[in-house]
Amino acid sequence: MFGDLGGMMSKLKEAQQKVEETKTRLNSVLVDEVAADGKLKITLTANREIKSISIDETLLNDAEELEDYLIIALNKAIEKASDINEAELAAAAKSGMPNIPGMGF
Template sequence: MFGDLSEMMTKLKEAQVKIEETKKRLDTVLIDDEAGNGNIKVTVTANGIIKNISISENLKDREEIEDYLIIALNKSLQKASEIRENELAQAAKNGMPNIPGLDLLD
């Protein structure tokens, strides 16, 4: 019994390490998006950190710039969130021990 418990604890620690490694790796995954026919471009990491914002010189209207910026950031942050959730779920799932009664492993 204790061997099984010890093995489960080891697997849980391994899962935690995999999750932390995945979080670090997600800092290097870049998502690009745009709005206003490419007049506003943004780059964010899969962890939701804004890395770059590019605003075309063609845009002069402050309100238009703000609107396009919100659109572009929301689109890229939504993609980043989906990638992050999928990657972390996969990392956790792959590292979890097979505990009877829990259907974590499909």
């Protein structure tokens, strides 16, 4: 019994390590979102850290319009990054989980 428990604990530690490695790797996965016919570009990591925002000068004339474009583009970029993040972390966790009957992994 304890041998199986030790094996399961080892598998859980492996799963945790894979998740941490995946989190680190997701810092280098970049997500781009473009708005306003290419006049606004946002880049963030799959961990949802903003890396850059590029704004064409023509958008600087209308603050309200710029704010609207920023909100739309940021929300889309964050949604894309979140989807990637969740899928990758779930796959990493699942791949390292021990086979526990009845757990559905």
